[in-house]
Amino acid sequence: MIRVSDLSVNYGAIRALRNVSFEATPGKITAVLGANGAGKTTLLRAISGLVTPxxxxxxxxxxxxARVATENIARMGVAHVPEGRGVIEELTVEENLRLGALASKVNISEGIEAQYAQFPVLGDRRRKYCGTLSGGERQMLAMARALIARPKVLLLDEPxxxxxPQVTAELMKTILSACESENLTVILVEQNAKSALxxxxxxxxxxxGAVVASGSAAEVAADEDLRRYYLGLVEE
Amino acid sequence: MSSFLTSSFMSNIFGGLAQGVIYSLVALSLVIIWQSTHVLNFAQGAMAMFATYVGMTQIDRGLSYWWCVILSVVVGMAFGGITERVLIRPLYGKPEINPIVVMVGFLGVIEAVTTAIWTSTSRNIAAPFSQIYFKAGGKLVLLSPFIIFQIILAVVIMMLVAALFRFTRLGLQLRASALAPEVARLLGVRVNRMLTIGWMLSAGVGSIAAVILASGSFGLFPTNMDGVFVAGFIAAAVGGLDSPVGAIAGGLIIGLTEQFVLAYWSPSVAPLGGMIVLVAVLMIRPHGIFTRSVSRRV
Structure with missing residues (x-):
């Protein structure tokens, strides 16, 4: 479980987050929605210790x-798939996966095989450099690399x-099933509010940078004002 | 066959390779640091020279040659690690020129301190291999047991470094830290520790080059690595600062070029050969021969 209270982050004079509070619970996906510049990425970066609140x-x-180094937050069980997926292009698929497992107590080769079973296309491409993968394959690899360490919390930035659209739908299904089967706390940052909700x-x-609404996904999805003014879900 | 071996062409090949492997080691040590921390370590040669003094002068106290070599490498690695922690770490995230200037200054300090401790007189380190050239069919082959040892040792070190980066957990973490430090941190890699280890490895490789140089006819003196450092730097630029394979190839190219210029033109213009290669390569491939031409996305 992740509990954020009264969080503020400034970049110089710019206030990226203002007194943000919310909770994300295990076995559930908490979507963080909003337009560009709303502070979604900053929120994830603050949780991972990449920015100091x-x-x-x-x-x-x-x-x-607070004041825990990023690598130690990762070792405590927080997996963060950053914006742009963070796949290291100059390494092979298998090296990326291996890297994901190194800092955890997981048996590396068993972990890798388990991910290949889950994402067969990665198994087919195991010796390929990641620079040659398609966007969908990269996202799969980023997911697999995050899940291999068996984290407690999964932070996803604009996956x-x-x-x-079809690949996105597949991906969302994968996120949901990982969340449910591993009892993961998932925080899903998305501009694509429709798929996320x-x-x-x-x-x-x-x-x-401020929380304008929070609640169950169903409530948020049903709120006409939120849909129209903040989520861009109402067609004119 | 023997007449081919003793031909002046083959002699120059041997001479060029012997010198080239030293340049390759220096270039490799520069590339390891450049890849991980984007610092051009101008004190690389001097640091290795200092470590060699500390290690190899223990021969005077009765330590065997091989223990002295090991000691030189260990001292070099410790020196590299401490330098990163104390001098370089506070400069990360600052303008890139800062660590370069600091290391140029450090070069002067190390050479001055070495002169103060050991004087500037050149010393000979007796390697347990003969430096007398072989003879074949009554003619000299520019190859001695020491030169064979020098080439084999350099190649073994390069292979060990390559294997470390390619096949070990540590190597994978070192590569990830260099390629994508933030992503590596998010995966739990202790990136700062990897940077220190990178400097240690680099300094260890540099120390081997300095030990080889000091054990040969060149001898050991406070500025003995200066010329070698310049050639190694040129080799790294020719091969591509991002490419360990390029560093090794660059070293051999510069070593062979210098040897042929020396043999067919004049010893005094030998360094010019390296410069000409450098200028020609940089005009055609500005990032070096072995660097992938695709620029990395930021």
Whole structure:
């Protein structure tokens, strides 16, 4: 479980997050929605320790993540698939997966085989350099590399970006099944509110760094004002 | 066959390779640091020279040659690690020129301190291999047991470094830290530790080059790595600063070029050969021969 309270992050004079509070619970997907510049990516980066908040606390279970180094947050069980997926192009598929498992207690070769079983296309491409993969394959690899360490929390930053609708639908299914089977706490940052709300249990809407709404995904999806003014879901 | 071996052409090949492997080691040590921390370590040669002094002068105290070699490498690695932690780490994220300037200054400091401790007089380190050239059919072959040892040792070190990067967990983490530090951190890789280890490895490789140089006819003196460093730097630029394979190839290219210029033109213009190769390569491939021409997305 991740509990964010009163979190503020500034980049110089710009306030990227203002007093953000919310909770994400195990076995559920919490969608973080909002337009470009709403602070969604900053929120994930703060949880992973890549940016230092000015105020507020972030708890992983009962443990505070304040002043914990990014690599240690990862080792505590927080997997973060960054914007652009973070696949290392100069390494092979298998090397990327191996890297994902190194810092965990997982048996590396068993972990890799399990991911190949889950994502057969990665098994077929295991010796290929990641620079040669398609967008969908890269996203699969990024997911597999995050899941291989058997994390408690999965942070996903715009996973659907640049993917065809059909691939996005597949991906969302994969996220949901990983969440349910592993009892993962998933925080899903998306601009594509429609796809995200379809699989999410809870949702938080950010606007200019502040939370403007939060609740169950169904409530958020049903709110006409949110749909129209913040999520861009109402066709004119 | 023997007449071919003793031909001046083959002699120059042997001489060029012997010198080239030293340049390759220096270039490789520069590339390891460049890849991981984007610092051009101008003190690389001097650091290796200092470690060689500390290690090899223990021969005076009765330590065997091989223990002295091991000691030189260990001291070199420790020196590299400490330098990264103390001098370089505070400069990450600052303008890229800062660590370069600091290391140029450090080069002067190391050479001055070495002179103060050991004087500037050249010393000979007796390697346990003969430096007398072989003879075949009454003619000299420019190859001695020492030169064979020098080439084999350099090749073994290069293969060990390659195997470390390619096949080990540590190597994978080193590569990931160099290629994508933020992603590596998100996967739990202790990137700062990897940077220190990268500097240690690099300094260890550099120390081997300095030990070989000092054990040969060149001898050991405070500035003995200066010329070799320049040639190694040129080799790294020719091969491509991002490419360990390029560093090794670059070293051999520069070593052979210098040897042929020396033999067929004049010893005094030998370094010019390397410069001409450098200028020609950089005009055709500005990032070096072995660097992938695709620029990385930021």
């Amino acid at each position: 000015q105020t507020g606390t972030i708890l992983l279970g009962e443990q505070s993540l 659907s970006l640049g993917l065809a 379809r699989i999410s249990h809870d949702a938080v809407v950010l606007h200019l």
